[in-house]
Amino acid sequence: MRKIVTSVIAGIGLALACGTSVRAQDKELTIFWAEWDPANYLQELVNDYTAETGVKVTVQTTPWPDFQTKAFTEFNAHGDAYDMVVGDSQWLGAGSTQGHYVDLTDFFNQHKLGDVMAPATIKYYAEYPGGSGKYWAIPLEGDAIGWSYRKDWFEDPKEKEAFKAKYGYDLAVPTTYAQLRDIAEFFHRPDQKRYGVAIYTDNSYDAMAMGVESSIFSHGGDLGDYATYKVDGIINSKEAVAGLEMYKELYKFTPPGWGKTFFVEDNQAITGGLAAMSMNFFAFFPPLVNKATNPYADVTGFFANPAGPDGKRFAALGGQGISVVSYSKNKDESMKFLEWFIKDETQKKWAELGGYTCSQAVLKSEAFQNATPYNKAFYDTMFMVKDFWATPEYAEVLDQLNQNIYPFVVGGKGTAQEALDKTATDWKATFTKYNRYK
């Protein structure tokens, strides 16, 4: 008798357990992103969605250096661990041509997202191949390279006077790379443990490439013709060489040991009172205006990437779009989530939480531009961005660039021309291997 009762209870328990887990699975979505503040903001935002619809949405994260590897390991295995992924703009090529992403073209046209989101974000976060009118992601987090600086150092009358005496013009926020270089040199005082500038030098993923390409773009150079894959004469043009030389020049004025630096180190250069100016993606600026994380929060200012000698002004694009993973078992539920995400009020809330919305309406609003000391610079930057290669073989292309420019910038080996000539040769070989020149 006792045995029967036990088994009946166990049976009921099992049935209940199975029942609830199946129910819960129906109503759960997982979004994969890198581990950083915006991912926390996104989790906060999607909690609203859960409250509205009862669908539990989890934002799963992994540290930046692992992000690409982990996402693509899952894609290549056709795994369904993630329903949606907030992928880097460079992933679009591989994501779309290899069938990892769901085609969102109909969704895009149906909701006229082309008019809703900022043009650059559509071009780089959503469309692949460029100009094809096929869309694979919804712009989620806009981002680009910007600069923070020490306002108190810049505004110190004594410094201003000394600067004017030395360089013949007033010390102010730099509008050209040449000024940026002068200011970096001026504030570079190793004996006082003060340094000119903090830039990206980490070559394990795209950090250094983003810093270098910002300079190349502003100097009037380009990485190549993204439509025809022509690289020779473009990546090693005299403008591109000048851009790389400028980056190397700036490296001279960095704090000691500046050989493997990304967003953490560049923010520390400001919070630790080390550098006068620091390059970083806008998404990493929130801790700089927070007194708890930056003792110099009151005296930290921000500016957009400066122009090159010919007045051309660009910045490297960061940021990500959200894509539906084609191996997910919850594709319909994911589409419903995206419909909620693109609503104006959701985008507004997203911006309020600290996310960088790509919605034109929100970006243009006074409320957004005045919400933080850096939002204005962000707004300016989002209309002058350019991005890296987004072809499926971008990882190989990126690695080749890193291998050639790192020894020049950090190691001081060879010349900028040699580094970029070698890059052109390597890239051409890679594109030939993948039959890009038909």
Place this chain on the structure above:
Amino acid sequence: MASVALTNLDPASRAAARGWSDLTIRNLFIIPTLVFLIVFNIFPLIYSLGYSFTNFAANRSEPWQFVGLQNYRELLSDDHIWSNFVITAKYVIVSVAGQMIVGFGLALLLNRSFPMKGLITTLLLLPMMMSAAVVGLFWQLLYSPSWGPINYVFGLGDFAWLSNPDSALYAVAITDIWMWSPFVMLLSLAGLSAVPQHLYEAAAIDRASWWYTFTRITLPLVSPILLIALIFRTMEAFKTFDIAYTMTTQPTAELIAIRLYKQAFQQWDTGKSCALAYIVLIMVLAITNLYVKYLNKVKER
């Protein structure tokens, strides 16, 4: 012959009471191990050998083609790969030599009785019990040119150990020496304590010098075990990934394992990376074989 032995199961044992034979027990223990080995080691090994002759890329849905020895040819004529091998060779020599000297030296110091010997030995063993990634991250902090204790203690100012292309590799090797010398120390200690005491007594009676005793008694008797330590450490150093990967991104410190990782998991060039893995495997096997041959010679003496 074997079947005779198999019937000799102790009749009083629980296994016998359940009606199991020796054969059943053998199968129960050995078969899972074999299956595990075949599924997780041997099968991937053979499979990846197959991949190394193709242009297979795990992130592409296009069908792959058989390319013969092309991957091997390309790799062996790639200057970058050769420079990775040279870097790895430098690293192996510096870090293994350092570990042998420091580890054996520590063992000599510890091979006598003094108060709290057990505690001190245990404390000295701590580095090798840590995770390599943690060690890498901590040493990155120790080397920091702005406030790292190493520069402070040695008065090196703001010398950038890890950003200087010439010193990065050696900085990583020093960390590896710190982490793995205890391993050599442990093996050497075992060897040293096995040297018969009467040999030393005899040497003392003959008034042999310290150096004579060391080169004629200690070293020859400990050398087989030292060689084993050398084999293990060389193999491991050749494959080093975690410490170097967490500490620096200098191309001058890019060990072959890091290049392999980038090729396999960042660029997804699966076929070529399988070929590279095989080249590394063959090199490690060749080096180990040389050592083992020498070890056998030493043992014969």
